[in-house]
Amino acid sequence: MTSNSRPEHLARTLRGEPVTLLEAISEALFEEMERDPSVFLMGEDIAVYGGAFKVTRGFLDHFGAERVIDTPISEAGFTGAAAGAAHMGLRPVVEMQFMDFISPAYDVITNYLATSRYRGSGSVPVVVRGPVGGGNRGGPFHSQNVEMAFFHTPGLKIVYPATAYDAKGLMKSAIRDDDPVIFEEHKSLYRAPHLREVLPAEDYTVPLGKARCAREGTQVTIVTYGAMVHTSLEAAAALEKDDGVAVEVLDLRTLLPLDDEAVAGSVKKTGRLLIVHEDTRTGGIAGEIAMRVNEQAFEWLDAPILRVTAIDSPVPYAGGLEDYFLPRVSDIVTACRYLVEY
Amino acid sequence: MTSNSRPEHLARTLRGEPVTLLEAISEALFEEMERDPSVFLMGEDIAVYGGAFKVTRGFLDHFGAERVIDTPISEAGFTGAAAGAAHMGLRPVVEMQFMDFISPAYDVITNYLATSRYRGSGSVPVVVRGPVGGGNRGGPFHSQNVEMAFFHTPGLKIVYPATAYDAKGLMKSAIRDDDPVIFEEHKSLYRAPHLREVLPAEDYTVPLGKARCAREGTQVTIVTYGAMVHTSLEAAAALEKDDGVAVEVLDLRTLLPLDDEAVAGSVKKTGRLLIVHEDTRTGGIAGEIAMRVNEQAFEWLDAPILRVTAIDSPVPYAGGLEDYFLPRVSDIVTACRYLVEY
Amino acid sequence: MAGRDDAVDLYRALALHRAAATRLKSLRDQGRVPAAIRCGRGYEAVSTGAARALRAASDGSGDAVAPTPDNAGAFFVFGGTPLQFFRQHLACGSAPGRGREPGMCPIDVERGLVGPAALPGTMVEVMAGVTLAFRLRGEDRVGLVFSGEDETSTSAWHEGTNFAAARRCPLIVVVQAGTETSTGVHTRARGFAQKAAGYGVASASVDGGDVLAVHRAVEEAAARARSGQGATLVEARGCPVSRRALRAAGADRERHPYEHPPDPAARFRVRLIEERIARASDLDEVERRARAAVRSACEQALGESPPADEYALGGVYDGDPGTPPWYRLEPPERGLALASTT
Amino acid sequence: MAGRDDAVDLYRALALHRAAATRLKSLRDQGRVPAAIRCGRGYEAVSTGAARALRAASDGSGDAVAPTPDNAGAFFVFGGTPLQFFRQHLACGSAPGRGREPGMCPIDVERGLVGPAALPGTMVEVMAGVTLAFRLRGEDRVGLVFSGEDETSTSAWHEGTNFAAARRCPLIVVVQAGTETSTGVHTRARGFAQKAAGYGVASASVDGGDVLAVHRAVEEAAARARSGQGATLVEARGCPVSRRALRAAGADRERHPYEHPPDPAARFRVRLIEERIARASDLDEVERRARAAVRSACEQALGESPPADEYALGGVYDGDPGTPPWYRLEPPERGLALASTT
């Protein structure tokens, strides 16, 4: 019951046209479903409606209702079901309508999916994906970053792309990976016009666990990911222009496992490290990175490791409050200046 | 319908007898319930059965079924209900039979309890308490430490006592506190004979957010909490005896908010910091501590900050595996030696 | 529902809900409400009919209700004002929640208004606890929580309802069910009242567009609750169905009431006139006043300022003043350690 | 259940369950099983009756069953051996789960054995997914999950059951309900079959001590599932009640079957003899063989070694070999940075 021709809006790359990050993800899902009949999708309103953000628009018609499944509001139920389907050899990709809604599935993800292999029950190749992040006036329950809810759970992988190219390549790797993967997609990047790019027409993947150098520099290393890659690049450009400071920006791409080598390597070059994350401060990923750099590159540090992050509170709703809550270009500039002058 | 005389087994302190950490907690709960009629208890099998670990033995007879409530297996349901009761002016203390079972309540704790005050809905003075920790052959679902599931959530407090004195005083503070508190009780410490101590007969509290110096020293600081306080003290004694090294051991007592002053103060004195936690490694609390020490006391560091932790895996079941998984005295000794010789 | 005055009072409540909801819809369509919110058109009868069957008070002695953003009528019946309503939706600095959160209302314990929702189902848990508190204190009060139909699929709804049932809490759960998609997509139950037996609670199923039917069912449920017979599940059929749900069910979107929501206020008006309880001109006057009250409240709110940016800070904990991050304060002295971690 | 041979075969399965459960109980009472586990006495009929109504296979083409540790009979019917059973319980290095986890069995996809449980309710979600996979691939297979009665209070049970119902998964949920405490403490439902209507699934309520009644109900449910009519809820009444549940219900613990669990095997034996289907001496021989098989398996397992300590490491991720922490390896060179973070 599935049509053979690829829907027009999912063939941009084939036509050599640039795609947004959202379109890159849609293409990745579509191509993986074509490539591997064991891949299927579940989520709220993803089938007939095409998803709250339209990531799966056109999928139902193409792949049919058996592979594009609308679920009840039961994040735990369908994530647990994904694990069961994975046991039977399928590769489910589960959408959280907003990643904030992953919290009812916290139990099944951390206790069941993450531990299955270790406990002897085999791999559970499930991808849990969805939109994250602030700046969209979504308030406390539609704006969260969820990486730190899962970063402490051995057995999970966490991916958080910043570009269309990476989003497509990482999504393909995540689907093909034999471990459960949490895949975060920043809402503000979904349709950002400046992130449109022409992607390779052929099948490609981006390996999990490898950071990307987004800008080379020699004086300060910024380690970051997601939307903050772009905020950091803006700050780096300003620092170059205004202060002549050469900032290196490392885009982690995968948060778990962390690319220790890339981080330590850059710190050994620059001697100064700023970690930037949009997520709130206490218990954010900056801590683990700081700890590892202590373990691996302490001697190379010429200044304390610092961080620029969101404020320790729920994500507020009103525009001014949310803007105040989030990290800014000027925060990064100030912190880098402090480090360079240290 | 409640009897007036205090049950014999809850009057040890009144009789000047030493109590275990478990008995200290029972006494704290009992005294707070006597002191404040708005305090009440909910949990699985806590009433008639007195709780899986017998923390609330005798409470039902004394306080009646309205204040000692047996619940269905509905951790989310009764934790959410606790929030509702708290809105109405009560002070619920909720028991997780094993703290591992808090995971189904992750959503309501992080999204509702933790955010209520900030969102304008007022304080939610709920205590969620229960047994944590390994070494008891409980396997992956009866041995977890849960601090890092909540450490990243602004609005929560996390308490984790290591002694009977602290357990009682901290529990009283937690109950009287106007914010939601996660209270972790290590199973191995519950009845440990060497932790029995005679407590003050009068009402006392231990303030939240203040660390305790468990052993003074000048050459290395160990920051730790819970059962690892005792493992660290053993290591410190061995180091003193065998190497003549003076190790300072700081017992955090409260993990959130962290006592920055105490940690930075000790590091400024010793110049060397080892963090020891029983919880697994990646994303453990060591990271945040390392980050803060970088921010506040980088210049005082004479060696990298290091950590001794459990291995990054679920908690294995077989005795040998679990022993291998957990941090050991010898691990701490090795790490301290490395730091001292650095 | 006693006499003529009561009926006209009830109409007044319906008209106020209608006017507020209609106004909110235009604000939303104009993009003047930050979040894409529900506006509550079509929920007039269920909201006001249910709320008026309870006892509202303003001194903390009345019943309690947890409205969703669709239940403006219940908010007004319980003493919320149109000004508060628009301030909250528009995230004014003067709003009860001072812009930190979208929706209609934070908690007002004195008035018995419990809101707003976090994730679906949460308020069922919370209201189970609110009504547990009523029981524990022997108060003659009941609580009511409004729920969506698919909300019944959530873990929180289940645990909250079961907890309330098991503890015989005086709780009324109103499930606002649509016509076409109620069953078949997210549940196979033939109707939502069918769920009651599984929890061992009483049930009723009424036309959610008929204010008197809703009123009667809730009145009976409240009487049952007050007499110690516990919780009741009330299914209100024929509530609006969201566009997404419609599409998921494959229903004809264009012709469905959601696009032109049925107007239960108009329906009641016809009845009042037909049964000669009121004259058209009197009801015109009621409507005119409702619209005028709404217009002036809305205009006032639109003229008010947003919260000061720094209000993003603080208030996460009891007594927490909030400290701006160091990089937003005076530049720190060169080469000196930072004083704080924020 | 066709003829004489079938009946004796069924008795063989009951006897094996009985023998294994009895042996496990003595091991537990002797403190030789690390975890305080369930042993399954009293669950003979529900376990074997249900499992034998399904199609077991060993090549991945049969039905699937998720037993709890009480359902040894189902484990054996689906091809698990007494040796695997004791190895797993005793945490032998040779156990299927190699000592990493307590319980009865990890997953065996070929045999359709899906286990073990994580937290209560989880396996309902997982089996919803297992049977979803059957549906998606158009396979003529069904799945069965055993559940406790209070397990029905959990979020996972609800979301899993509702998901299976909504998606018409070929799933049978067997609720093992006690006699005295089934209802009233944790639910007000008059019986667990009452819950079916709320999910829109078929139901049956049978005597859980009557192996033929259980067999018949599950056979019918399986036929329904295979013919596309979706899930069924089977209540098996009269299963053992735990001591804790008994006490919570205020029941007389001493006189209750849990202490002297009813022996459904003995009951079936009487029936076989009375109905002249088998002679006592034949059944004696069946029992003798079951005990002998259990004894020799148990003795073999008791003689085997625990897993090597290092098996605590690795296997958390695909291809993860596991690295010991640095402080357990050769002492790192003085003054040098550590090579890795573990």
Ligand SMILES: Cc1ncc(C[n+]2csc(CCOP(=O)(O)OP(=O)(O)O)c2C)c(N)n1
């Ligand atoms: C945990 C969670 N999952 C999903 C959502 C998104 N969501 C909010 S309302 C809603 C639909 C609710 O349907 P129903 O309960 O029928 O209420 P209705 O909107 O029809 O009134 C969804 C999917 C959410 N907010 N939280």
Ligand SMILES: Cc1ncc(C[n+]2csc(CCOP(=O)(O)OP(=O)(O)O)c2C)c(N)n1
């Ligand atoms: C989330 C969670 N809560 C509580 C427990 C502890 N627990 C395990 S089984 C059980 C009782 C289960 O009762 P029931 O479902 O009736 O099964 P039975 O033991 O009676 O067979 C409890 C409270 C747990 N393992 N996980």
Ligand SMILES: [Mg+2]
């Ligand atoms: Mg709906």
Ligand SMILES: [Mg+2]
């Ligand atoms: Mg039971």
